[in-house]
Amino acid sequence: MKSVMLYTLSTCPFCKMAKKFFESRDISYNFVDVDLLPEEEKERTVAKVQEISGRRAFPVIVIGNEVIVGYDELRIKEALEK
Amino acid sequence: MNSVEKMLCPVCQVAFLFKEERVLGKRVVCPVCGAILVLSKNNREWILERPKDITLEEEIRARVENFARLRGYRFNEMKEPLIEALLKKHEKYGDFYCPCKIDNIPENVCPCLETRQGSVERDGHCHCGLFWK
Numbered sequence: 001m002k003s004v005m006l007y008t009l010s011t012c013p014f015c016k017m018a019k020k021f022f023e024s025r026d027i028s029y030n031f032v033d034v035d036l037l038p039e040e041e042k043e044r045t046v047a048k049v050q051e052i053s054g055r056r057a058f059p060v061i062v063i064g065n066e067v068i069v070g071y072d073e074l075r076i077k078e079a080l081e082k
Numbered sequence: 083m084n085s086v087e088k089m090l091c092p093v094c095q096v097a098f099l100f101k102e103e104r105v106l107g108k109r110v111v112c113p114v115c116g117a118i119l120v121l122s123k124n125n126r127e128w129i130l131e132r133p134k135d136i137t138l139e140e141e142i143r144a145r146v147e148n149f150a151r152l153r154g155y156r157f158n159e160m161k162e163p164l165i166e167a168l169l170k171k172h173e174k175y176g177d178f179y180c181p182c183k184i185d186n187i188p189e190n191v192c193p194c195l196e197t198r199q200g201s202v203e204r205d206g207h208c209h210c211g212l213f214w215k
Contacts, residue, residue: 011170011181013163014211034184046184057183057209070209 002064002080004029007049010036014071015059021076034058089130093117093145094198095188104128115193116148117141142168142178142192149193150213155202160211168192182210 008015061068063079088097094115108121119130167181179186189195197208
């Protein structure tokens with residue numbers, strides 16, 4: 001099973017939908033609500049998100065080695081099946 | 083008096099040509115971002131201000147609906163959760179910053195700069211899923 005990591009914001013509806021996608025399929029995932037982190041950790045995490053995705057927008061979904069920016073069910077399914 | 087000159091939208095920070103009659107208190111819709119604005123005077127200069135006599139919810143609903151109408155975009159079931167998220171952002175950070183972006187800066191005030199620059203045309207929807215082609 002590929003590892004799944006979600007970088008999310010607590011204010012972002014697509015981020016909530018991404019979590020539901022994995023929950024409804026019983027796929028285990030890790031996540032971090034970046035906006036709720038303490039300031040220093042937030043800056044570090046945002047810098048990492050920017051490095052892997054090129055954006056400062058959420059959600060950023062990492063499945064194995066694949067990075068998906070935004071909520072794109074088709075791409076998520078493809079990445080899980082690869 | 084009518085005069086054609088540019089006026090600055092205090093929401094999207096874009097100056098647009100203003101050709102209408104200038105009447106104190108007149109409601110105007112920004113043709114760039116859809117914000118509802120009010121004609122006002124600062125000393126002797128005409129300015130546009132955000133309305134103070136409507137609720138925040140009325141303000142953001144009118145803005146996104148005007149923007150969608152101006153661009154020919156539509157909404158779907160994402161609209162209500164996003165209105166709620168925008169109101170939460172305002173409560174926490176003082177303006178309607180994009181709920182899906184970490185930076186609470188002027189270019190991320192809804193409709194954000196990338197949306198105004200055509201991301202809906204390119205991607206089919208704005209990053210948040212509020213505006214759809």
